[in-house]
Amino acid sequence: MAARVVTVDRRSLRAKGGAFGARAFAKGLSVTWRHFSRNLMGWVRGTPTVATVMFPEEDVVKPAAFRGMPVLVQMDDGKERCVACGLCEWACPVDCISIDPAETPDPIERHPLRFDIDMGRCMYCGLCEEACPEEAIVMSDRVEISAFSRGGIVWNKEDLLVPQDQLARRLDWIRRSYDR
Amino acid sequence: MTERSGFKKPVKVVIDGREIVAEAGEMLLQVALDNGVEIPHYCYHPKLSIDGSCRMCQVKIEKAPKLAISCNTPVADGMVVDTKAGEVVEARKAVMELLLLNHPLDCPICDQAGECYLQDYSFGHGRSEARTTSPRRKGVKRYPIGPRVVFDQERCILCRRCVRFTHEISKTDELRVFGAGDRSRIATSQDRPLDNPYSINVADVCPVGALLSADFHHKRRVWFLEETETVCPTCSNGCNVKIGAFRNRIERLVPRRNDEVNDTWMCDHGRLNYAFVQDDTRLREPAIAGREPREPVPVAGPIDYTRDSDGREVRAAGPSVDEAIAAAAASLRAAVATYGENSVAVVLTPTLTNEETLLLARLVREELKTPHFALAVPLGLSDDFLIKPEKVANARGARDLGVGPGDGGKDLAGILAACASGEIKVLWVVGSDGLVAAAGLDAVEPAVANLEALLLQDTNRSALTDRATVLVPGCTWAEKDGSMTNHAGRVQRIRPALRPPAGLVADGEVFARLASALRGEATAPFEPRTAFAEVAKAVPSYVGLEWARLGSRGLAAGQGA
Ligand code: SF4
Numbered sequence: 109m110a111a112r113v114v115t116v117d118r119r120s121l122r123a124k125g126g127a128f129g130a131r132a133f134a135k136g137l138s139v140t141w142r143h144f145s146r147n148l149m150g151w152v153r154g155t156p157t158v159a160t161v162m163f164p165e166e167d168v169v170k171p172a173a174f175r176g177m178p179v180l181v182q183m184d185d186g187k188e189r190c191v192a193c194g195l196c197e198w199a200c201p202v203d204c205i206s207i208d209p210a211e212t213p214d215p216i217e218r219h220p221l222r223f224d225i226d227m228g229r230c231m232y233c234g235l236c237e238e239a240c241p242e243e244a245i246v247m248s249d250r251v252e253i254s255a256f257s258r259g260g261i262v263w264n265k266e267d268l269l270v271p272q273d274q275l276a277r278r279l280d281w282i283r284r285s286y287d288r
Numbered sequence: 289m290t291e292r293s294g295f296k297k298p299v300k301v302v303i304d305g306r307e308i309v310a311e312a313g314e315m316l317l318q319v320a321l322d323n324g325v326e327i328p329h330y331c332y333h334p335k336l337s338i339d340g341s342c343r344m345c346q347v348k349i350e351k352a353p354k355l356a357i358s359c360n361t362p363v364a365d366g367m368v369v370d371t372k373a374g375e376v377v378e379a380r381k382a383v384m385e386l387l388l389l390n391h392p393l394d395c396p397i398c399d400q401a402g403e404c405y406l407q408d409y410s411f412g413h414g415r416s417e418a419r420t421t422s423p424r425r426k427g428v429k430r431y432p433i434g435p436r437v438v439f440d441q442e443r444c445i446l447c448r449r450c451v452r453f454t455h456e457i458s459k460t461d462e463l464r465v466f467g468a469g470d471r472s473r474i475a476t477s478q479d480r481p482l483d484n485p486y487s488i489n490v491a492d493v494c495p496v497g498a499l500l501s502a503d504f505h506h507k508r509r510v511w512f513l514e515e516t517e518t519v520c521p522t523c524s525n526g527c528n529v530k531i532g533a534f535r536n537r538i539e540r541l542v543p544r545r546n547d548e549v550n551d552t553w554m555c556d557h558g559r560l561n562y563a564f565v566q567d568d569t570r571l572r573e574p575a576i577a578g579r580e581p582r583e584p585v586p587v588a589g590p591i592d593y594t595r596d597s598d599g600r601e602v603r604a605a606g607p608s609v610d611e612a613i614a615a616a617a618a619s620l621r622a623a624v625a626t627y628g629e630n631s632v633a634v635v636l637t638p639t640l641t642n643e644e645t646l647l648l649a650r651l652v653r654e655e656l657k658t659p660h661f662a663l664a665v666p667l668g669l670s671d672d673f674l675i676k677p678e679k680v681a682n683a684r685g686a687r688d689l690g691v692g693p694g695d696g697g698k699d700l701a702g703i704l705a706a707c708a709s710g711e712i713k714v715l716w717v718v719g720s721d722g723l724v725a726a727a728g729l730d731a732v733e734p735a736v737a738n739l740e741a742l743l744l745q746d747t748n749r750s751a752l753t754d755r756a757t758v759l760v761p762g763c764t765w766a767e768k769d770g771s772m773t774n775h776a777g778r779v780q781r782i783r784p785a786l787r788p789p790a791g792l793v794a795d796g797e798v799f800a801r802l803a804s805a806l807r808g809e810a811t812a813p814f815e816p817r818t819a820f821a822e823v824a825k826a827v828p829s830y831v832g833l834e835w836a837r838l839g840s841r842g843l844a845a846g847q848g849a
Pocket residue numbers: 178199200201202203204205225229230231232233234235236237
């Protein structure tokens with residue numbers, strides 16, 4: 109098989125590249141300057157124009173489809189909606205949910221005596237939410253899991269309960285997107 | 289083609305194009321199941337009479353005018369059966385729809401979920417959506433129909449398996465179908481509770497979650513259970529069971545089928561007798577009188593506190609198992625040297641495996657050379673079905689292996705009297721519950737009061753625990769591997785379902801270490817499989833039995849040849 113020989117003119121390439129580099133550099137700087145001046149004006153006028161916020165003093169409003177830490181839905185009577193069916197525990201790919209079921213005297217006869225999620229392991233995949241037949245575990249917009257000990261990042265039932273009206277937007281989104 | 293042997297005339301049937309030889313008179317459904325052809329069914333149960341009420345098992349038989357229920361159709365020569373025909377599929381769908389018409393679809397809170405025929409068949413043979421809009425019929429929920437059984441009427445599909453169980457097996461007739469048509473329901477006659485020694489079996493036969501074991505109610509999802517095939521330790525019948533464990537704790541026992549022993553049943557007492565394996569009475573720390581006890585090691589939970597961050601076991605100061613064994617050996621040796629062999633006696637409660645018992649018997653005969661060796665067997669009520677009077681699993685095995693007084697040896701009462709009179713100085717007790725139950729605390733108290741040393745090997749706290757000079761905690765049946773012999777001489781495997789408490793070893797290993805301490809030379813560690821070969825040689829009727837052939841159902845003594 110005969111080899112194909114390509115002759116490259118390095119000199120002209122280098123010249124072209126140099127010119128291109130200078131152009132790109134100038135363009136980049138102009139973007140930076142444009143944003144800088146816009147931000148500066150926005151800040152001076154009190155109407156910020158960028159997404160960056162002063163976290164943690166400030167926070168952003170996340171879209172309903174955002175998947176933060178999974179939390180448990182708390183009903184208006186203060187009890188969890190979860191019936192400890194164990195489907196999320198089974199669905200979780202990293203096995204970070206651990207539930208001890210128990211009987212209650214309530215009409216809904218079963219509840220989780222213990223419901224722990226190891227947030228250090230959770231990867232916010234949302235499979236627990238999708239598996240739940242009771243809309244009892246949903247992905248929240250929380251993302252902060254810092255704690256002073258390893259045990260502190262294992263969230264128990266009390267840590268996980270969030271009143272359902274605070275989760276209305278996500279619950280609504282689930283019903284729409286999972287076609288329930 | 290599958291060959292079957294029997295006295296009855298063989299007939300040839302074709303099921304789904306496969307030719308199968310069966311016996312005349314056998315039911316088509318059973319023949320199909322035996323040959324690996326899955327036909328969905330609810331009311332049929334191999335150990336109950338045929339009811340034919342659920343209609344789920346319908347199949348198409350060539351030249352028959354309509355679909356037939358396979359559970360109640362005897363096979364006939366030349367029968368050609370189709371279990372997958374279009375009409376069959378449609379019929380199953382219709383049956384499923386009818387059964388689910390009033391079903392509450394409680395799966396998330398139903399203990400049966402995961403092992404429910406209704407769930408399985410609904411996936412396999414039903415439709416995924418309900419066509420009805422009318423409200424579902426309401427019924428009583430979680431009704432305590434008996435002290436150990438919970439009833440949920442809404443989930444019942446009226447297959448009448450439970451009714452037939454109480455009529456044919458427990459013969460107590462508590463359950464009946466009342467009402468007719470849409471109002472039919474299961475209830476107890478004259479409000480007599482479902483209370484018989486075998487009542488929880490109705491939860492096993494119930495194909496749905498209508499009848500449930502109160503003990504297992506809302507305890508654990510079945511798909512999280514690790515199941516181990518073993519044998520019930522509570523009486524000498526040796527019913528075949530499965531341990532369902534989760535996070536190293538037993539959550540339930542369920543019977544498994546062995547037609548030679550327990551068909552598919554077990555008694556309630558045996559089923560519920562597992563708490564001792566994991567409750568607070570369990571002995572976890574060895575003790576030597578006069579020494580500081582070990583700090584109790586916290587038990588393992590989701591975070592394992594029994595190990596440090598490098599994975600090493602957390603151990604508190606105090607005697608270890610090996611130190612306790614050394615102390616026991618020293619005390620035995622001292623007694624033999626000072627007072628002679630007859631000053632030592634050994635009492636065994638036969639909860640040990642055959643392999644362990646053989647090791648103990650050899651130790652007593654060859655090392656201690658004492659003739660005072662007695663079996664303490666607790667006795668209790670029995671019936672003519674499963675429950676046997678000897679309330680330990682391996683009394684027969686211990687007897688077969690020759691546990692008992694040697695030449696001039698004393699029996700249990702004699703040993704206790706000799707302890708009380710000071711003739712016997714050191715008493716070695718393996719399992720105190722049998723001793724206390726068989727002899728009575730009144731006879732045991734004066735006996736142990738006068739001893740120089742009480743060596744105790746036990747699993748749970750008892751009246752004797754605090755009196756022991758040396759205490760070696762052992763493993764329960766759920767943590768051991770080995771074989772046991774039931775009252776009828778059937779040798780069956782038990783298998784370990786749990787890890788023993790940190791630092792503890794099986795009694796067989798204790799005997800092996802004690803033997804090496806007494807002999808002053810190393811002996812091989814205890815290994816059940818090789819030890820079984822010795823057992824098979826030691827008992828004439830066990831000759832030829834092999835570990836591998838014990839399988840999950842065991843072998844009868846004499847079957848080795
Ligand atoms: S979001 Fe995913 S990883 Fe986290 S708990 Fe749910 S299933 Fe597990």
